[in-house]
Amino acid sequence: MTTAFTLERLRGVGGATRRGTLRLPPTVVLSFLVVLTVVLWSLLPGLFTSHSPVTGETATKLAAPSPGHWFGTDYLGRDLYARVVFGTASSVTSALVAVLIGLVAGSAIGLASGFRGGWVDATLGRLVDVLLAVPGFLLAVVIVSSLGFQTINAAIATGVSAVAVFARLMRAEVLRIRGAVYVEASYLEGGSRLHVLLRHILPNAYRSVLVLAVLQFGTSILVIASLAFLGYGDPPPASDWGLLVASGKTYVTAPWLVYAPALVIVITVLSVNRISRWLRKAK
Amino acid sequence: MKPAYQRYALTRTAQAAVVVLLAYVLTFLVTSVLPGDAVTNALRDPQNGLSEQEIQRIVAFYGLDKPVLVQLGLSLGRFLTGELGFSLQSDLPVSRLIGDALPSTLTLAGSALVIAVVFAVAIAYGAHHLPGKWSGAVRSIPSFFLSVPNFVIGLVLIELFAFRLHSFTTTDPNSPAATLFAAVTLAIPVSAPLAEVLIAGLDHESRQDYAQVARSRGITEAGLFVKHLVKPSALPSVAMVALIVGELLGGSVITETIFGRDGIGTVVQKAVTGEDQPVLQAVVSLSAVVFVAVNLIADLVSPLVDPRVKLRETVDA
Numbered sequence: 349m350t351t352a353f354t355l356e357r358l359r360g361v362g363g364a365t366r367r368g369t370l371r372l373p374p375t376v377v378l379s380f381l382v383v384l385t386v387v388l389w390s391l392l393p394g395l396f397t398s399h400s401p402v403t404g405e406t407a408t409k410l411a412a413p414s415p416g417h418w419f420g421t422d423y424l425g426r427d428l429y430a431r432v433v434f435g436t437a438s439s440v441t442s443a444l445v446a447v448l449i450g451l452v453a454g455s456a457i458g459l460a461s462g463f464r465g466g467w468v469d470a471t472l473g474r475l476v477d478v479l480l481a482v483p484g485f486l487l488a489v490v491i492v493s494s495l496g497f498q499t500i501n502a503a504i505a506t507g508v509s510a511v512a513v514f515a516r517l518m519r520a521e522v523l524r525i526r527g528a529v530y531v532e533a534s535y536l537e538g539g540s541r542l543h544v545l546l547r548h549i550l551p552n553a554y555r556s557v558l559v560l561a562v563l564q565f566g567t568s569i570l571v572i573a574s575l576a577f578l579g580y581g582d583p584p585p586a587s588d589w590g591l592l593v594a595s596g597k598t599y600v601t602a603p604w605l606v607y608a609p610a611l612v613i614v615i616t617v618l619s620v621n622r623i624s625r626w627l628r629k630a631k
Numbered sequence: 632m633k634p635a636y637q638r639y640a641l642t643r644t645a646q647a648a649v650v651v652l653l654a655y656v657l658t659f660l661v662t663s664v665l666p667g668d669a670v671t672n673a674l675r676d677p678q679n680g681l682s683e684q685e686i687q688r689i690v691a692f693y694g695l696d697k698p699v700l701v702q703l704g705l706s707l708g709r710f711l712t713g714e715l716g717f718s719l720q721s722d723l724p725v726s727r728l729i730g731d732a733l734p735s736t737l738t739l740a741g742s743a744l745v746i747a748v749v750f751a752v753a754i755a756y757g758a759h760h761l762p763g764k765w766s767g768a769v770r771s772i773p774s775f776f777l778s779v780p781n782f783v784i785g786l787v788l789i790e791l792f793a794f795r796l797h798s799f800t801t802t803d804p805n806s807p808a809a810t811l812f813a814a815v816t817l818a819i820p821v822s823a824p825l826a827e828v829l830i831a832g833l834d835h836e837s838r839q840d841y842a843q844v845a846r847s848r849g850i851t852e853a854g855l856f857v858k859h860l861v862k863p864s865a866l867p868s869v870a871m872v873a874l875i876v877g878e879l880l881g882g883s884v885i886t887e888t889i890f891g892r893d894g895i896g897t898v899v900q901k902a903v904t905g906e907d908q909p910v911l912q913a914v915v916s917l918s919a920v921v922f923v924a925v926n927l928i929a930d931l932v933s934p935l936v937d938p939r940v941k942l943r944e945t946v947d948a
Binding site: 474475477478480481482483484485486487489490491493494566570573574577578580590593594597600603606610613614617618621622625 | 646649650651653654657658661662774775777778779780781782783786787790794877878880881882884885888899900903906911914915918919922923
């Protein structure tokens, strides 16, 4: 019930009372289109390009962007646009995995902290303090070096370094909602703790957590791209966006090798952040 | 008030100490679950050129032939006495590796912090005092800054200013000009959250009665900004200092790699590729010490500076 209602409001068709605030600004529509494109790139890369991401013609190596090769070609004559499109799945999925880890583990910690209080809160609070005390990127680097240089490990590392942020938000939300009158009323009517958790706390906290999750998705794309840039992800011929920038920077005469994948990263993250800001405002 | 403050200070300090110790244990556990016998691999790597004797000495020093928990105890004991151990790659003391790299990173991070504050104040001023359309554009700058990866900023600056305009050369990464551009690279993502907090503060403060009174006395908008608004708007950003320090440290890994500077970031990178556990352990726990110390100082000082701050002994989100 509650979920359906909130989703309706998200689409902007519900509640005549709040119609004015829920119109879609053009930049948000554009952002959704960008995200849709990126999703399609990762699901059906073959639909978007006829070039192969792994084999190229050395005769046309380091060619500038042209109608035949939108983003130009690299030092092996591979089509850069095809490499970007085929690298999307790994870049985007790993960011999703990172957000899921942060979301699930962080929310569980935050829920337990805020709902149980007492020694549970004190213990988990210190754990969150510890995770916050180490700079996020440094923590991710150390974890990925410990797990081994693979994109999936980069995703896990990024997710772990995001746990604290989710835990803190969830705890704050639970504390806010737990004190509300309707929660008190629910207890008085004989509602169990589980009932309160499922019917009141989670549905009310979910909105703020969703906004953070979307924001964190953008951040994760950046962190994973940075790890791939340093060479801590899958090695070539994989074509994660960060790795493409790293391998492109050697060719000073072919700046598009850096600019094209960099632009794709920036536009994607910008769109995700715009959607997150819009969700926060529409709240 | 006084005994209350003492109690508060003590609790806070004890909590900080616990967090530092736990951070040390956590990093130890994370870096010790390295797949395979990576520590011995690093030691035996012929590239590092360690003699059998040196290897024996390091193995005995870290208790590498003993169970992990014993190693953790040994390691924690050394950490408490300030001993950081030896690098597995070069047999040099970790404290010396870090000490040699620190000045370069401090120069970089210090300049970056100054630049970030200048950017943030400029953005906040623009957001607040430019006419409508421009203000909107300026207000979206922080979000743009947060969407560009650090390495892209660095590469674009190098491409534009080193290769095209010849403002600096990448072969001399410690020259003032090269340091400036590296600092800008590091500063841009840091300035964004700072600017957001400043803008929110300005929006709030400029609606207050005292601002209206000052305006009614005929003060110019710029004068109002400098004389009355900047200080209270900047207060909330004090809480971000520790966060910014972490951001600068993490960002230095990428920035130093791109600009070819030697510093803490490069030390981390080398330690990661060489599976140099003691070096990683030391850098991560020292950065936790810095973070916790900065936070602690902020927490201890703010009730003294601002009487409205309540003494809370538990950490609230």
